Amino acid sequence: MTIVRLTxxxxxxxxxxxxxxxxxxxxxxxxxxxxxxxxRTDGTHFDHLARAIVYxxxxxxxxxxxxxxxxxRHGTGGDAPTPAQILASDEDTLRACGLSGAKTRAIVxxxxxxxxxxxxxxxxxxxxxxxxxxxxxxVRGVGRWTAxxxxxxxxxxxxxxxxxxxxxxxxxxxxxxxxxLPEADRLEKVARNWRPWASVASWYCWRVLDLEDxxxx
Numbered sequence: 001m002t003i004v005r006l007t008x009x010x011x012x013x014x015x016x017x018x019x020x021x022x023x024x025x026x027x028x029x030x031x032x033x034x035x036x037x038x039x040r041t042d043g044t045h046f047d048h049l050a051r052a053i054v055y056x057x058x059x060x061x062x063x064x065x066x067x068x069x070x071x072x073r074h075g076t077g078g079d080a081p082t083p084a085q086i087l088a089s090d091e092d093t094l095r096a097c098g099l100s101g102a103k104t105r106a107i108v109x110x111x112x113x114x115x116x117x118x119x120x121x122x123x124x125x126x127x128x129x130x131x132x133x134x135x136x137x138x139v140r141g142v143g144r145w146t147a148x149x150x151x152x153x154x155x156x157x158x159x160x161x162x163x164x165x166x167x168x169x170x171x172x173x174x175x176x177x178x179x180x181l182p183e184a185d186r187l188e189k190v191a192r193n194w195r196p197w198a199s200v201a202s203w204y205c206w207r208v209l210d211l212e213d214x215x216x217x
Contacts, residue, residue: 001128003125003126003127003128003157004157004158004159004196005039005155005156005157005158006037006038006039006156006157006158006199006200007038007156008038010158011034011035011036011037011038011200014035014158014197014200015029015034015035015200017197018193018194018197018200018201018204021193021194022193022194022201024175024176025175025193025194025201025204027175028171028175028204028205028207028208029204031208031211032204032207032208032211035200035203035204037152037153037199037200037203038156039153039154039155039156040153040154043080044080044082044121045121045124045154046080046082046083046110046111046114046121047080047081048150048154049110049136049139049142049146049150050070050080050081050086050107050110051067051080052142052146052149052150053103053106053107053110053141053142053146054066054067054070054099054103054107055067056103056141056146065098066097066098066099069097069098070094070097070098070099073093073096073097074086074089074093074094074097083110083111083112083114083115084111084115086107086108086110086111087108087111087112087115091104091105091108094107094108102141103141105140105141106139106140106141106142107141109139109140109141110139110140110141110142113138113139118135118138119135119136119138119139120135124155125155129151129157129159129160132147132150132151132155133147133148133151136150144164145162145164145165148160148162148165149162151199152199152202157199158196158197158198158199158200159195159196159197159198159199160198160199160202161187161188161191161194161198161199161202162202163184163187163188163191164184165202167205167206167209168187168202168205168206169181169182169187169205170205170209171202171204171205171206171207171208171209172187172190172205174208174209175204175205175208176190
């Protein structure tokens with residue numbers, strides 16, 4: 001099994017292929033411009049997932065404040081906390097950072113899954129997309145969407161299609177001039193022309209919503 005990861009060369013290849021395979025996506029690509037969707041390599045996989053849990057359903061400012069407290073109080077020397085450090089803390093101390101009870105339990109469960117190797121983050125880069133999703137959704141508070149975002153933005157997987165993501169659906173609706181917001185099955189059909197670069201096409205769906213004239217697309 002060969003695991004493909006997005007690189008600058010592959011992004012160039014993806015944009016060229018999407019433009020050639022789908023004339024409507026080609027228009028979106030031309031209007032949005034280059035795609036910088038390289039995987040994020042800062043920090044650890046655990047930190048990336050813990051941060052994703054903290055940020056769920058919060059505004060950027062509030063989440064950033066809570067995450068900053070979480071990192072400062074439980075990490076070492078400015079680094080994000082490790083699973084062992086989380087498990088050495090009690091839930092009340094974690095909640096004092098501003099975490100809800102549900103998010104506290106989710107982060108603790110994440111740490112337990114990593115520590116007992118149910119979630120093998122040391123080899124997760126070598127696992128196929130569905131195996132990664134299956135391992136992640138077993139963690140409390142981590143759903144399929146969060147797992148797909150991890151695949152796209154942390155592991156750099158090129159062919160992930162988050163069919164339930166509202167932004168992707170709205171972007172596709174505008175690009176393809178659909179009367180109604182596409183449901184998952186409709187989006188799957190549209191995305192046949194995106195393979196094997198669905199992650200990149202999804203990024204363009206998000207970005208068309210940022211265009212100044214997106215409402216008149």
